Amino acid sequence: MIQLTRNGPVATIALNRPEARNALPTAAWQALAAAARDVGDARAVILKSDVAGIFSAGADVREFEQLQGDPALRTRFREAMREGIEAIAALPMPVIAAIDGGCFGAAVALILAADIRIAGKLSEFAITPARLGLGYPRADVARLGAQVGKGMASLLLFTGDKLRPDEVHKIGLVELKTGKAIETATAMAGAIAGNAPEAIRLLKRTLRGEQTDQGFEDAFGGAEFAEGLASFRARRNPVW
Incomplete structure (x- = not known):
């Protein structure tokens, strides 16, 4: 259901449950974590x-x-879903969600745990719990509101309407729309992996509000800055 692979410095977590259109049961959320x-x-x-x-x-x-x-069982399901989503959100390195197909219900909550979302031309999005007589977990509603604003979050949750790439890009649910999401994500991940890894993690902590300015100052005395400066002066690629 969940497959983890590594290609050099880039890890890929893939959903693979074709018989159920990648619908995630309790066990899959735990496997995701x-x-x-x-x-x-x-x-x-x-x-x-x-x-x-x-x-x-x-x-x-x-x-x-x-x-x-x-x-x-309700509690077990909720906790398993929370475990999977928060495990993605807690990763210290950048996470890029590549969406090149339907992304519905709890899957929208999952991509909101990523740092960057890329929508391919085949993607479509809908948050549909109200059509089943259900709500949406509090943490996921908060992330949705932070991403697109309270009013747009209300529209998405209350209507359950399906949106296409142009629309989700316009409202800010995704950062990029492209012809092929996975290829774009792969190129972006490679570019990120070519930067100083501890600096990238520092920037992610800062974006989360977890880092003080002391971390910014301390980086000037770190090994990565020393290598970055040396490679800049020597006009060579840095070795991280």
């Missing part, structure tokens, strides 16, 4: 689908009938 924990010292991570025409149908609705009469 495990994959995130195993990326090791990767300098960038690509989150994508290995199934043509779909990124993910979201949570596996076929499990939902069991949740009707079992409060304990």
Whole structure:
């Protein structure tokens, strides 16, 4: 269901459940968390689908009938989904979500845990819990509001309408739209991996609001800056 691969400094986490259009059951959210924990010292991570025409149908609705009469299973499902999404959000290196197919329901919450989202020409997006008589987890609503604003988040959640690449780019749900999302993400991950890895992690912590300006000052005394400055003076590529 979840496959982790490595190509040099770039790790790829792929959703691969073609028989269910990459709908994620409880076990898949847990596997997603495990994959995130195993990326090791990767300098960038690509989150994508290995199934043509779909990124993910979201949570596996076929499990939902069991949740009707079992409060304990509801908690287990919610906690597993939270574990998977937060494991992606907590990665210290940049995460690029490449969406080249349908991205629905909980899958939108998943891509919001990435740092950069790229929509391919085959992508479409909808947040549909209200059509099933359900809500959306608080943390995911907060991320959605932070990404697109409260009013647009309200529109997406209340209507469940399907949006195409031009529309999601216009409202800021994705940062880029392109003909081929995975190819664009691969090139971007390679460019990121070519930069100083600790500096990239420092920048990510700063974007999260976790880093004080002391980290900015300390970088001037670090090994990466020494190498960066030396390579600049020698007009050569730096060795990180």
